[in-house]
Amino acid sequence: MQVVITGGAGFLGQRLAHKLLQNADVQSLTLADIVAPSGPADNRVTLIQTDLTDPQAAKNLITPQTTVVYHLAAVVSGQAEANFDLGMAVNCAGTQYLLEAVRHKAAGAMFVLASSLAVFGGELPAVISQKTAVAPQSSYGTQKAVSELWVNDYSRKGFVDGRVLRLPTVCVRPGKPNAAASSFASSIIREPIKGEMAVCPVEPSLRLWLSSPNAVVDNLAHVNRLSADRFGATRTVNLPGITVSVADMIAALERVVGSKAVEKIRYEPDDAIAKIVESWPSEFAVDRALELGFIGDRTFDDIIKAFVQEQACIK
Amino acid sequence: MQVVITGGAGFLGQRLAHKLLQNADVQSLTLADIVAPSGPADNRVTLIQTDLTDPQAAKNLITPQTTVVYHLAAVVSGQAEANFDLGMAVNCAGTQYLLEAVRHKAAGAMFVLASSLAVFGGELPAVISQKTAVAPQSSYGTQKAVSELWVNDYSRKGFVDGRVLRLPTVCVRPGKPNAAASSFASSIIREPIKGEMAVCPVEPSLRLWLSSPNAVVDNLAHVNRLSADRFGATRTVNLPGITVSVADMIAALERVVGSKAVEKIRYEPDDAIAKIVESWPSEFAVDRALELGFIGDRTFDDIIKAFVQEQACIK
Numbered sequence: 237m238q239v240v241i242t243g244g245a246g247f248l249g250q251r252l253a254h255k256l257l258q259n260a261d262v263q264s265l266t267l268a269d270i271v272a273p274s275g276p277a278d279n280r281v282t283l284i285q286t287d288l289t290d291p292q293a294a295k296n297l298i299t300p301q302t303t304v305v306y307h308l309a310a311v312v313s314g315q316a317e318a319n320f321d322l323g324m325a326v327n328c329a330g331t332q333y334l335l336e337a338v339r340h341k342a343a344g345a346m347f348v349l350a351s352s353l354a355v356f357g358g359e360l361p362a363v364i365s366q367k368t369a370v371a372p373q374s375s376y377g378t379q380k381a382v383s384e385l386w387v388n389d390y391s392r393k394g395f396v397d398g399r400v401l402r403l404p405t406v407c408v409r410p411g412k413p414n415a416a417a418s419s420f421a422s423s424i425i426r427e428p429i430k431g432e433m434a435v436c437p438v439e440p441s442l443r444l445w446l447s448s449p450n451a452v453v454d455n456l457a458h459v460n461r462l463s464a465d466r467f468g469a470t471r472t473v474n475l476p477g478i479t480v481s482v483a484d485m486i487a488a489l490e491r492v493v494g495s496k497a498v499e500k501i502r503y504e505p506d507d508a509i510a511k512i513v514e515s516w517p518s519e520f521a522v523d524r525a526l527e528l529g530f531i532g533d534r535t536f537d538d539i540i541k542a543f544v545q546e547q548a549c550i551k
Numbered sequence: 552m553q554v555v556i557t558g559g560a561g562f563l564g565q566r567l568a569h570k571l572l573q574n575a576d577v578q579s580l581t582l583a584d585i586v587a588p589s590g591p592a593d594n595r596v597t598l599i600q601t602d603l604t605d606p607q608a609a610k611n612l613i614t615p616q617t618t619v620v621y622h623l624a625a626v627v628s629g630q631a632e633a634n635f636d637l638g639m640a641v642n643c644a645g646t647q648y649l650l651e652a653v654r655h656k657a658a659g660a661m662f663v664l665a666s667s668l669a670v671f672g673g674e675l676p677a678v679i680s681q682k683t684a685v686a687p688q689s690s691y692g693t694q695k696a697v698s699e700l701w702v703n704d705y706s707r708k709g710f711v712d713g714r715v716l717r718l719p720t721v722c723v724r725p726g727k728p729n730a731a732a733s734s735f736a737s738s739i740i741r742e743p744i745k746g747e748m749a750v751c752p753v754e755p756s757l758r759l760w761l762s763s764p765n766a767v768v769d770n771l772a773h774v775n776r777l778s779a780d781r782f783g784a785t786r787t788v789n790l791p792g793i794t795v796s797v798a799d800m801i802a803a804l805e806r807v808v809g810s811k812a813v814e815k816i817r818y819e820p821d822d823a824i825a826k827i828v829e830s831w832p833s834e835f836a837v838d839r840a841l842e843l844g845f846i847g848d849r850t851f852d853d854i855i856k857a858f859v860q861e862q863a864c865i866k
Binding site: 324369381 | 635639647672673674676681682683684685686687688690693696697700701703704707708783784785
């Protein structure tokens, strides 16, 4: 396998790289990002700083030897809403340039798109299924839905062997808050654990559809073990997650870490954020994903425990 | 109203122009197309030959006075399947350039996109509703579904006041066969009426979702009388149509025109065409469209009668 990961400097890209490098079948792994990626000390790894909105960039990134592309690079939800043109350039045009590069330089290579629950919105059924129509209420969701359609059509035409994974909100993300509208979901757990203040911009009753970083990375690694014929008329899969309210999350934080942590959370309503995250669904039927071997988390308590353990390891 | 119609040389564009010019509120009407459009002898009409795949073209077409854009220009289904790059350039990039031109030169103007039942495909429910997920099985359907998403997002952002009409297969189209996979649906009626041979490339049991040209043009004219608040979380509407099998259509031809006409139809299976049209749905629940005042046809016999009458008028 010769792997390319876009968004390779991001935390999912970095973890996916570590995971894939455990596999002896991986002969080369290229991490590409708009910011200079760091990378595991492994002679199979190449680091490339590149801007995918430049039509030439993808052509340079993909070689005839490329067998798997993980397209994780994206302008996140809050930023795509604030800067429409940048979102369109990176999330739509950037994806199309990359698809074209694979089509013309490595035809039939696997193309894994990280999509999102943000493709859903509007009047939603209580439980989302594979048959639920997308109706994004954000530019990010729109741009992901567009990319999904392209990956499916390029796959149907045999230009790429596409797979689209709709990720739940990933929580607990390590590191700093980012411009994703869902950034608070990690902040309200991560910052209190570090003894820092965190801002919750939404109502405690808001329900979210979450996945731990570990589950998402395992699922990203799993997808390249599936043969194309396991997918039917669509390459798009809603990944497993768990449904929790913000209040549930905070109760879990109290159970796992203690009441001192919970006192670090300050409520500060933010309409722009609330409008986006409230449009997202919080409950999915994921039979298809489970049938394909994708995995989910058990409880939010477990997710917090894993995060605490991981932080302890890093220190 | 200052109207721009792309695909203005096409038969729907031409008929829509005639219809709109009956309205004294129309101060100007521009017909734009890749082939030089002809146009009604009316001093409000401007004819422009332009290529919408050129990013500059849309900027020249739209003025700050433009209030309504009908975007009918498209590479049709059979052609988009045969020439993927042309389909992407016209149906995706072309639409986006036009949206950008409206956003920057006539912000908030109405933008009517002619979309298609071809956005649906794969494993479909027996009856399509507004809630049915799109899963196009053609590049044309993919490109229309992408354009729908953009028009919805540009509308949500207030860049345009978008409306997306998913047209049934339009039948009976006058004129010559074209590169649409559905072209046969009109050919098997139109050619026999003219005493010419026609080829039917699909099984007689194939069911289609059809609309007469008159109903489609009336619906296109109707959409600009609807205020934006009549649309909810989506600007996309499945237009009314009727469900008929190819056998039903031929039986209607025999009833209306006679058995001599039916003898002019030759069966010649064409897998490429069958694969595309068989992926399309043939039955829709159109409550929402009817509620918004869109209209459908009564019977296929009526559609043939209207076509025969019209042909008589032209002669």
